[in-house]
Amino acid sequence: MNRASIKSSTPVFVRGWVKRMPLVPDLEGLLKAATTPRKRIAVYAQNGIWHEAVTELAKLRLTEPQNSTLNSDWTTLLSDVGLEKVAGEPIIGSVSGN
Numbered sequence: 001m002n003r004a005s006i007k008s009s010t011p012v013f014v015r016g017w018v019k020r021m022p023l024v025p026d027l028e029g030l031l032k033a034a035t036t037p038r039k040r041i042a043v044y045a046q047n048g049i050w051h052e053a054v055t056e057l058a059k060l061r062l063t064e065p066q067n068s069t070l071n072s073d074w075t076t077l078l079s080d081v082g083l084e085k086v087a088g089e090p091i092i093g094s095v096s097g098n
Helices: 003-008 025-033 037-046 050-063 068-080
Strands: none
Touching: 025 037, 037 050, 037 068, 050 068
C-alpha cells in the first residue's frame, strides 16, 4: 500500500479491551523458567496471553528489524490469529507494555 492510497482511504479503527487476569502459579513458573525473551514470548502465546506476546515481540523486532528469526516469529504469531495480511506492515508509533 502506498502513502497516496492511505491518505485517501477511509480511516480505520479497532475498538477492544484488555482484561487483566491474575498470574496462576503454573504460568508464573513457566515464565520464570523462560531463559530468553523469545521463550517468554512463546509461553505468552501458548497460553493465550496475546497482549504481552505481541508487545514483547514488537519491542524485539524494533530493536532488531533485520533479524529474520524475529520476523518469522512475528509472521507466525499474527498468522496464528488470522492476521497474516498485516504481518508485513511496519510497526508505527511506540510500543510499551503494561
